[in-house]
Amino acid sequence: MSILVGKDTKVLFQGITGSAGGFHADQCIAYGTSVVAGVTPGRGGQTWTGASTKKNVPVYDTVKDAVKQTGANTSCVFVPPPAAADSILEAIDAGVELVIAITEGIPVADMLRVRRVLDAQTGPKKTRLIGPNCPGVITPGAACKIGIMPGHIHRPGRIGVLSRSGTLTYEAVFQLTSLGLGQSTAVGIGGDPINGTDFVDLLQLFNEDPETDGVIMIGEIGGTAEEAGAEYIKKHFKKPVAGFIAGTTAPPGKRMGHAGAIISGGKGTAAAKIAAMTEAGVKMAPTPTHMGETLKSLLK
Amino acid sequence: MNIHEYQGKQIYARYGVPHPKGIPAFSAEEARKAAETLIAETGNEVVVVKAQIHAGGRGKAGGVKVAKGAAAAEEKAKALLGTTLVTKQTGPEGKKVNRLYIEQGLNLEGARELYFSMLIDRETRRVTAIASAAGGVDIEEVAETHPEKILKVVLDPAVGFAAHYARQLGFGLELKGTAMSEFVSLCSKLYDLFLEEDCSMLEVNPLVITGDNHVICLDAKVNFDENASFRHPEWDALRDPEEEEPTETEAKEAGLSYVKLDGNIGCLVNGAGLAMSTMDIIQHYGGSPANFLDVGGGATKDQVTKAFRIILTDPNVKGIFVNIFGGIMKCDTIAEGVIAAAKELGLKVPVVCRLEGTNVEKGREILANSGIAVMPAANMAEGAQKIVELAKSGAAKG
Numbered sequence: 001m002s003i004l005v006g007k008d009t010k011v012l013f014q015g016i017t018g019s020a021g022g023f024h025a026d027q028c029i030a031y032g033t034s035v036v037a038g039v040t041p042g043r044g045g046q047t048w049t050g051a052s053t054k055k056n057v058p059v060y061d062t063v064k065d066a067v068k069q070t071g072a073n074t075s076c077v078f079v080p081p082p083a084a085a086d087s088i089l090e091a092i093d094a095g096v097e098l099v100i101a102i103t104e105g106i107p108v109a110d111m112l113r114v115r116r117v118l119d120a121q122t123g124p125k126k127t128r129l130i131g132p133n134c135p136g137v138i139t140p141g142a143a144c145k146i147g148i149m150p151g152h153i154h155r156p157g158r159i160g161v162l163s164r165s166g167t168l169t170y171e172a173v174f175q176l177t178s179l180g181l182g183q184s185t186a187v188g189i190g191g192d193p194i195n196g197t198d199f200v201d202l203l204q205l206f207n208e209d210p211e212t213d214g215v216i217m218i219g220e221i222g223g224t225a226e227e228a229g230a231e232y233i234k235k236h237f238k239k240p241v242a243g244f245i246a247g248t249t250a251p252p253g254k255r256m257g258h259a260g261a262i263i264s265g266g267k268g269t270a271a272a273k274i275a276a277m278t279e280a281g282v283k284m285a286p287t288p289t290h291m292g293e294t295l296k297s298l299l300k
Numbered sequence: 301m302n303i304h305e306y307q308g309k310q311i312y313a314r315y316g317v318p319h320p321k322g323i324p325a326f327s328a329e330e331a332r333k334a335a336e337t338l339i340a341e342t343g344n345e346v347v348v349v350k351a352q353i354h355a356g357g358r359g360k361a362g363g364v365k366v367a368k369g370a371a372a373a374e375e376k377a378k379a380l381l382g383t384t385l386v387t388k389q390t391g392p393e394g395k396k397v398n399r400l401y402i403e404q405g406l407n408l409e410g411a412r413e414l415y416f417s418m419l420i421d422r423e424t425r426r427v428t429a430i431a432s433a434a435g436g437v438d439i440e441e442v443a444e445t446h447p448e449k450i451l452k453v454v455l456d457p458a459v460g461f462a463a464h465y466a467r468q469l470g471f472g473l474e475l476k477g478t479a480m481s482e483f484v485s486l487c488s489k490l491y492d493l494f495l496e497e498d499c500s501m502l503e504v505n506p507l508v509i510t511g512d513n514h515v516i517c518l519d520a521k522v523n524f525d526e527n528a529s530f531r532h533p534e535w536d537a538l539r540d541p542e543e544e545e546p547t548e549t550e551a552k553e554a555g556l557s558y559v560k561l562d563g564n565i566g567c568l569v570n571g572a573g574l575a576m577s578t579m580d581i582i583q584h585y586g587g588s589p590a591n592f593l594d595v596g597g598g599a600t601k602d603q604v605t606k607a608f609r610i611i612l613t614d615p616n617v618k619g620i621f622v623n624i625f626g627g628i629m630k631c632d633t634i635a636e637g638v639i640a641a642a643k644e645l646g647l648k649v650p651v652v653c654r655l656e657g658t659n660v661e662k663g664r665e666i667l668a669n670s671g672i673a674v675m676p677a678a679n680m681a682e683g684a685q686k687i688v689e690l691a692k693s694g695a696a697k698g
Contacts, residue, residue, distance in 0.1 A: 082530055104596075107528035108420050109495050115425045116457045150626060150657045165573020167625045170657060171680070174625070191572055193422045220573050223422040246576040249583045250592070253389075257557040257572025257594040260422065270580075287584050288577040289681035 002139040002185040003160070003205040003212070004098060004130070005074065009144050012037035012072035012096075014079050014087045016048050017059065021078030024102075024148050025057070026050035028076075031151040032143025037066035039075075063087075063094040076136065076146050077101040084132065085110035092117055092127040100146050101132035101196070111194040118196060129196025133258070134188035135166035141184065141211075149173075149186070157182015159295060160206040162199060163218035164191055164225070164260070165246060168288060172216045172244075175292025181299075184212040191220070191258030199229030207237055214240040216295050217282065219273055221247030222260045226273040234280035240298035243282040244291050245270045301524040303538045304352040306401040308520025315493045317486065319517045322403035324352070331377030334402035335370040345369055346405030349376040353395040354543040356505075356521065357387030357438070363397065366405065373402060388438070398542055406518075410511030413518075414473055415439050417503040418455075418494050420525075427455045427494065429487065431469045435506040461491035475509065482515040498528035547613050554606040556595055563588025565691050566611035566620040566649075568604070570595050570634075578623045581680055587688035590617050595634075604637020608645060619650045619691035621683055622674075626657025633659075635666035642672045650675065650690040654683040 011028070015021035016038030029035050030053050037058055038048045044061030060066040063075065075096045079087040084103040091099045092114075111132070118129055130137055136147010141156035148166070153174045159181050163169040169188050176183060184206075189197055199217060206212045219226035226245065233241055248270040250256050252263040263269050274284055285294040306324040313319070321341065323334035335347045347370075351363035358364055363385045367373040377400055386394035415435035421428035431451045434442045443450050451472040453465045466487035470480045494502050501523040508516045529535055541549060551558030557572065561579070565587050569575035572594050579589040591614065595607050611617055624634045638653060654677040655663045667674050675690075677683030 081527065105527045107498055107531075108500060108525045109498050109528065112420070112426065112457050119425075120458075153657070163573070165571060165576075167569075167571030167574035168577060170625045171574065174656060193420055194425045218573070220576060225422075244577070246573045246580065248580045249589065250576055250579065251561065254559050254592075256559065256576050256592055261572055261576065287581045287681055287684075288574075289581065289679050 002141060003202070003209050004185060004187065005137050005139050005144045005146055006142040007144070009074050009142070009146070010034050010036045010070065010072045011074045011076055011146055012039055012063065012066045012070065014039045014063065014075055014077045014091065016040060016057065016078070017043055018078060018080070022048065022051070024078065026052050027151065028145050029053045029055045031145040033145050036070040036072050039063050039066050063090045063096065067094050067096060072096070074098040074100065074146065077103055077132070079103060081105040081107070085114050088114050088129060088132070089117060095125060096127055097125070098128050098130070099196070100130045100134070100136050102134065102136060102147055103131075104133040106132050106192065108193055111192065115194050130187060131190040131196060133192045134190030135169055137185065137187045138183075139185045140182060147188070153177055154186065155182035158184050158211055158213040160184050160209070160212040160215040161186035161218070162202045162206070162215060163188050164220050164258075165218060168218045168244070168246060171288055172218060172291045175289070176216070176295065179292045179296050181292065181296060184209060191260050193223065193260040198225050200232045203229055203232050203237055207239065212239065214242070214295055214299060216242045216244075216291055217277075218243070218291070219245045220258070220261050221245070221250050221256065221270050221273075222258070222262050222268040224268070227276045230276040230280040230282065233277075233282060240295070241282045242285060242291060242295035242298060243277045244285045244288055245273045245277070246288070301526050301529075301535065301539070302354040302543070303522050303524070304354070304399060304401070304540065305350065305520050306352055306399070307538050308522040311493060311497060311522065312517060312520060315489045317489050317493065317517055318482070318515060319520070320404045320406055322401050325377060325400045325402050326398070328374050328378040328381060331400055331402050332370045332374035335367070335373035338402060338404045339370060342404045344405055347373050348403045348405055349373055349380060350401045350403060351380050351385055351397040352399035352401050353385055353390070353397060354540070355387050355389040355395055357389055358385060361385045361387040363387070396542070399540070406508070406516070407511065408508065412509040413506035414509065415505045416507040417501065417505070418490065418499070419501045421454065424454045426457065427491070429453050429455060429461070429465065429469065431473055433473050439505060455491070461487045463488075477513055479509050479513045479515055486515055486517075497522070498525045498532060499523060500525040547610050551593070551610050554603055554610075556593060556603060556607055556610065558610055559592040560614065561589050561591050563590045564616045564618040565687055566590045566593075566614070566617040568593050568595065568607050568611060568620060568622045570624050570626070574623065574625060578621065578680065578684070581684040582621065582688060585681075585684045585688045587684070587691060590614050601633055601637040601640055604634055605641040605644060608638070608641035612645060617649060618694040619652070619687045621687040622651060622653040623680060623683060624655050624657070626655070626659065630659045631655040631657055631663030632666055635663040638667065638674060639670045639672055642674070649694060650687070652677050652683045652687040652690065654678070654680060
């Protein structure tokens with residue numbers, strides 16, 4: 001039944017009373033997502049109303065209150081960078097199962113702390129973080145969209161999409177939909193150097209998901225997450241994978257927008273990632289326009 | 301964000317990190333005065349005149365001169381100021397020297413030069429400290445040829461740079477006595493500095509163990525995490541505009557992410573990944589991108605106009621490829637921005653525009669009814685092929 005989010009997902013929006021948070025909460029509701037609560041410290045007791053859907057959502061002061069009152073199991077973080085890491089930590093503390101952080105520009109020192117808390121979790125109920133600096137997660141078959149992706153380009157189906165880049169995720173999804181291939185779940189893991197969930201974690205979930213027949217994996221220069229993903233694919237992944245790596249023409253030493261997208265010390269080049277993925281049996285798309293076709297060519 | 305060595309050492313001073321005395325100088329006269337002050341304070345005639353540029357490898361490129369006496373320091377300063385240093389890290393165009401740092405000369409007889417750095421390690425998702433007995437030289441070369449000479453510890457943020465981590469490095473570096481205890485204390489201070497100042501990288505190369513077994517940081521290479529600028533208003537004063545590409549600074553101020561490249565096709569894209577792959581696809585079809593430009597998720601009409609202006613400051617640009625897949629970004633906003641820019645700037649180069657996503661119909665309609673010659677493209681590949689053709693014919697016409 002897809003991965004991460006589905007029919008049982010009940011979402012709270014941290015930062016729902018902000019302009020971006022409110023706009024996207026409204027868009028998510030319009031898509032069909034069950035948005036049950038908002039959290040804005042100091043605004044507890046108020047009601048937020050979606051501009052287009054007119055849906056009323058109760059606002060709470062704390063995530064704990066929101067979870068207790070509404071049974072929310074997923075949080076979407078739209079809080080601006082200075083307070084975003086604290087908001088993620090608050091959601092972890094409240095025991096929210098899945099936290100999806102959209103916020104771009106969180107200081108890496110703050111993410112070090114968040115990462116430490118995530119890594120230190122014990123017991124059966126661990127919080128998973130997606131992002132930050134990501135478009136979010138969508139499962140079209142359950143009409144569940146949590147994030148900023150344009151909902152209308154998606155179709156229910158059996159292909160998984162995982163990507164470090166937001167707009168390249170849309171690109172891949174749009175191509176799949178145009179080719180008549182729907183998506184089980186599409187996930188953006190975000191472009192920051194320290195994030196919550198990496199390719200390997202998601203590949204494991206897609207591998208075990210009976211409703212996913214194949215995946216498109218989209219990486220970019222910087223770091224070694226793609227190489228680690230390739231290693232996992234080679235050893236464990238049972239389904240066809242099409243791939244693409246952005247940044248073949250990026251010069252070393254120059255940060256390409258994302259805090260994580262930089263070739264430094266000869267590491268993180270597109271060539272090395274393409275080689276690792278090809279070696280793992282991933283079929284690489286020659287251009288970003290060919291991601292959908294490449295995946296389609298692998299299906300029986 | 302990079303800062304100069306002398307600025308890094310001013311930060312060292314605040315954290316009690318041992319380093320030689322020094323004074324920045326912006327002219328030869330200031331260099332002489334600085335040297336006089338240092339000589340009076342230390343009783344040592346020898347000073348070092350160091351070029352301040354945002355690149356390593358200065359020593360090898362002739363950017364560090366030893367002088368005996370203030371008059372000699374003034375002369376060395378005169379010779380260095382205004383020259384262009386080409387180091388391994390500057391690229392062939394080099395960097396012009398506008399600032400100097402005059403530092404007390406140290407007795408390095410019997411001294412050892414080590415390497416020390418800390419960085420955000422993406423693989424471990426923690427801060428990693430790196431040290432090597434082979435300091436003072438190109439560490440990347442050491443890492444390649446003698447990886448066993450590179451020592452590493454991964455620091456747990458819950459405990460910080462605990463003494464046992466520091467000792468682990470210290471024993472590897474064969475430190476003893478005062479040097480070991482000073483090194484342990486230094487690691488803890490540098491870690492505090494790293495986190496509190498929001499560094500993404502901090503490098504001390506060389507870290508010197510003096511002949512009488514004391515630890516001293518001879519260099520400071522500090523790199524800040526730009527995401528944390530909201531809590532560091534003091535960074536504005538540390539920026540050196542002469543070290544930055546002016547258009548890149550202008551773009552940053554407008555909330556755009558822009559990197560200038562050598563080609564002739566301007567790119568205006570939303571999203572870093574899509575912007576990179578737009579460069580890639582232009583090259584794939586035989587063209588050459590003039591820039592990376594990400595207008596971000598929430599760009600306004602005004603920002604799109606600014607983006608066009610920035611792209612057009614590059615005289616090499618023979619065509620512009622607008623490639624937008626709207627998420628947060630609405631296609632009608634982009635279309636209005638394209639039209640406003642075309643009217644305001646009197647666009648003379650061809651523009652190919654590919655729009656997809658939120659409000660796409662509205663965006664395409666606005667472009668079609670604008671009376672401006674913007675060529676539509678159905679997808680990225682088609683758009684890239686079109687703009688490569690147009691730029692080629694434009695370039696042929698001169």
